[in-house]
Amino acid sequence: MKKKLILDVDTGTDDAVAIMLAALHEDLDLVGVTTVNGNAELHYCTDNSLRVLDFIGKGSIPVYAGCVKPIVRSDFPIPRTKNDLTEKIHGKHLPLPETKLQAQQQHAVEYLVETYRSTTDPISLVPVAPLTNIAAALAIEPKLVNLIPEVVIMGGGHDVGNVTPAAEFNIWADPEAAYTVFNAGFEKLTMVPLDATHKALVTASQCIQFGELGTPAGQAMAACTGHRIGIHDKIQRMDIEHSAPVHDALCIAHLIQPEVITLEEHPVDIETHGELSVGRTIIDKNRRGLKPVNCKVAFDADAALFVEIMMKTFAKIA
Template sequence: MWVSALAQNGDPVARKIILDVDTGTDDAVAIMFAALHPELDLIGVTTVNGNVPLARTTDNTLRVLDWIGRSDIPVFPGLARPIARRGFPASRHFGRDSDDDPHGSALPIPEPSSKAQDTGAVEFLVETLRSTTEQLTLVPVGPMSNIATALAVDPSLTEAVDEVVAMGGGHAVANVTASAEFNIWADPEAAALVLSAGFGRLTLVPLDATHQALVTEEDCAALDALGTPAGVAASRFVSRRIAAYRTAVEGGNAAPVHDVVCTAYLVRPDLLTTRHLPVEVDTASPLTIGRTVIDTRPGSSLDPNAHVAFGADARLLTELLLGTFGAVSG
């Protein structure tokens, strides 16, 4: 786990991270948190096909960064399809822009004026990790196609990474199928490659944890009342999620905002309760494709490869969102 260093003036040194996204509503909140928190240095954002097709993912990412005044952060378009599978449905199991869709197509903020980089995501990852003089943190919160492809180019890239914090999977909770979570299901071969790559530390944040860190309608009102671009946008994005979950899944006045749990964990590791366990991805069975098989048996003979989050502190997450998004003037 990354331990904060101190600069000569005693202030903490910002943790350098690369965020890999398929930007819908929860990715958007994660991007804003990573771009605005003073203890994080977001050196680049890579985009991937997932919640929406790649072009829309990239456009949404640029919208978010422009909206909060961080168009200085470069955006690198990545893979438009899984590494092995054909015909991946970008709109998955709900109709795009329907009431049960928590993302929509274009995020409801102005179109971007900034442009994506000409360099692709995989090239950026390989070049950056090969040349860095200090370890970086990778935060994939969508399908892991970009990360897996970079590792296929150069497996030694793991040595330049202090931690991977990935949103994906589920043990007792699933969403896109009866046994699989969307990010892993969308490119199971990529997830399997990343989990077996041998990173020094890999933290997996599955639905079991994110469904414990719900953001409520009351929280949305507090975010909106901040009056900052990030607060207003976060309120808007999460409100859409609450409406969709009320229609399609859970009911009530709250919803998970999966991806921001990963970026918030970077500054407050106590947000999550984890266990070091063996995790594998099913890439074969028609019934359970994309399932994360998390071995919780005390006597398992398998070597643990992931710190799996089973618990999350909802109140702490909300405090982190309000503190981070309220500290930036509009």
């Protein structure tokens, strides 16, 4: 039986790969995609999601546009570091053809609430974007904590930040929403932070191999990740030469083969007030606080297995 999931995205280059992996893998059933303001304004993220699904022949998967701004903050995007990567790595439009596909009329938050209220099947929730939609859904229906069997989040960092020295973009972009989600009480909450995604790098030579698959997904993977590698080479070099992380897709790979990441259980909380540390994920590895364990956190990843999963999946035509 296929594993059902809903993917919550702010589609830029790595979200695109996550959508393709979720939509194309034979063991997964991507029942819906929800979009949120993040890497770009909401309408760009929604259009990019539709472009991806159309390009790989999965246009029947519905897309729902969600929140246009953070839960609390009115000043998003707040000032970033001079080395901000978001605009450079993602841009507004993905390097994919325009599409005539349209998002559904229903708001993403309504869709999430109604879907989990009515479903009789377990549906994993995979937010790989700012957590605004998820926090808003919890505000409307707190029972979602018990109705959602599994939440797998791409976000945060312990030893690694990207948008600031302390914080990863998805958490930083709406820290109050992240605080709500991490403190909601989900029974099965998994966090895939930068510490893990930076160990699951895709190289330029592997990008060429993806392109040589000759499939739409292979071509899109090569284009999106090749662009990421070019930017990282210029302004944020990885430990492996000519490589880049494809953060969001690692969450999908975990659903397919859990051993692709190595998990530890820890208390995790979100800083919402610190002048220098707003958006930081506080992972209490040494148990210095009073908060109980609430999350499984990935600190390592199997890069070879990650690439193998994507290569096999993107070799197939939908």
